[in-house]
Amino acid sequence: MTNPSSGPLEPIRIAQTLGACADAARPITLAMFRTQLSVDNKLDKGFDPVTAADRDAETAIRATIAAAFPDHSIIGEEWDAKSTASPYCWIVDPIDGTRAFITGVPVWGTLVGLTENGRAIAGLMEQPHSGERWLAVDGQLTATRHGTPFPARASGVTELAQARASTTSPEHFSGAHLEGWDALCREVLVTRYGLDCYAYCLLASGHLDLVVEAGLKNVDIAPLVPIIEAAGGVVSTWNGERAEQGGTCVAAATPQLHEQAMKILSDAMLR
Numbered sequence: 113m114t115n116p117s118s119g120p121l122e123p124i125r126i127a128q129t130l131g132a133c134a135d136a137a138r139p140i141t142l143a144m145f146r147t148q149l150s151v152d153n154k155l156d157k158g159f160d161p162v163t164a165a166d167r168d169a170e171t172a173i174r175a176t177i178a179a180a181f182p183d184h185s186i187i188g189e190e191w192d193a194k195s196t197a198s199p200y201c202w203i204v205d206p207i208d209g210t211r212a213f214i215t216g217v218p219v220w221g222t223l224v225g226l227t228e229n230g231r232a233i234a235g236l237m238e239q240p241h242s243g244e245r246w247l248a249v250d251g252q253l254t255a256t257r258h259g260t261p262f263p264a265r266a267s268g269v270t271e272l273a274q275a276r277a278s279t280t281s282p283e284h285f286s287g288a289h290l291e292g293w294d295a296l297c298r299e300v301l302v303t304r305y306g307l308d309c310y311a312y313c314l315l316a317s318g319h320l321d322l323v324v325e326a327g328l329k330n331v332d333i334a335p336l337v338p339i340i341e342a343a344g345g346v347v348s349t350w351n352g353e354r355a356e357q358g359g360t361c362v363a364a365a366t367p368q369l370h371e372q373a374m375k376i377l378s379d380a381m382l383r
Contacts, residue, residue, distance in 0.1 A: 121181075121200065123234075123250040126226055129180045130236040130247055133224045136172040137206055138240045141165050145241060146216045161210045166190050169206035173224060177202045189331045199229045205331040208237075209280075209308030218242055219310040225335025232356050235335035237313050246313045246339050253342035255317060266345040267318040270368035272299040272376075275321040278311040279303070289326045289360070292350070292380030296324060296373060312336040312363055316343035321365040322373055326350075328358040336363075346370040350377050 144165040151161050170190045177186055178194075185201035186194040189208075202224065207213050209220030218241040225235040238245040243258035255264035269275055277300040279285075285293045297303050300322065307314065309332070314320040316339050325333075333347075334356040340347045340363050350360035352374065362377065364370035 123252075125180070126234045127247060127249045129177065130224055130226075130234060130249070132180070133173045133176045133204075134222055134236060134238040134240075134245060136176045137169040137222045138238065140169045140172060141207060141213075141222065142240050145213060145218075149214075151214050161214055162190060163207075163210065163214065165213065166207045166210060169222065170204055173204050173206060173222075177204075177224075187331065189329070201227045201230075203227060203232075203331055203334040205309075205329075205335070208332060209310070212306065212308055217306070219307045221309045221313075223309055223331065223335040225338065227334060227356060230356060231354065232334045232337040235338040237309050237336060237339060239310060239313075244313070246316060248338035248342040251338075251342050253316065253339060255313075262317075264313075264317045264343055266316060266340075266343045266365040267321050268344075268366060269321040270366050272296075272322075272369065272372050273301060275300045275365075275369060275373075276319070277301075277303045277322040277324065278307055278314075278320050279305065279324050280308050280311070281305060284325065284327045288381045289350075292377040293324060293326075295380055296322075296376050299372075299376065309336060312340055315345055315363055315365060316340055318365075321369060323361070323363040324373065324377070325361040326359070328355075328361055330356060330358045333358055333361055348374075350374070350381065 170188045184198045185196045188204040205223040208223045213220040221237045221239045234249040236247045246255050311323045347363040
């Protein structure tokens with residue numbers, strides 16, 4: 113792979129850029145975490161919070177990407193997309209889990225991913241408060257805590273009855289989606305809520321086995337797809353398609369567990 117203005121698009125350059133993005137965002141988000149910062153609502157009805165930390169961190173990340181790959185496209189949560197003719201597009205969510213951020217709960221994270229012709233090929237999630245980072249490039253996952261590596265691999269659980277499941281909030285489901293989630297909850301071992309992007313990385317580290325969502329944006333999930341897959345997990349939409357574009361999502365520790373969850377969710381959608 114080559115990038116005409118920036119030289120070879122090698123895995124090491126991608127990893128370095130992802131790391132630089134995290135380094136650029138970290139001092140901004142940490143300085144405002146657990147402070148009485150102002151919160152704006154992006155919706156006329158409902159609540160979709162945004163803060164100066166979101167906006168400033170995304171600005172810093174965009175500058176980092178533009179310096180390394182000036183001809184690449186960028187899609188972010190807070191600012192307008194930068195569109196180019198390149199097949200490569202960076203996907204940025206500076207604070208995934210702003211509700212957690214504004215309530216002082218350290219399960220939010222900085223998400224940055226890279227897609228090639230729409231397919232996610234690299235991704236990073238960093239939780240600055242805990243010092244944890246998951247970075248997947250070229251099918252290889254590296255997980256660190258304050259720079260020290262720790263093992264990260266999906267659990268290998270194959271049965272719903274043994275599965276530890278999570279979704280950000282049941283409020284994000286309605287109609288058939290809610291029926292599917294309720295049916296799934298009756299089959300799994302335990303459910304946990306409110307973890308946002310952190311849940312997917314707990315799955316990639318073997319602590320959760322199943323994450324199910326609806327109403328996702330591309331920035332919520334695209335950076336996480338390479339992390340889940342590099343950990344040995346499976347991720348798709350509820351209808352079995354690639355998950356990069358958002359919407360619904362089923363992430364599972366194993367193909368067997370994914371298949372069982374998909375059947376329950378599909379049955380609910382058909383009723």
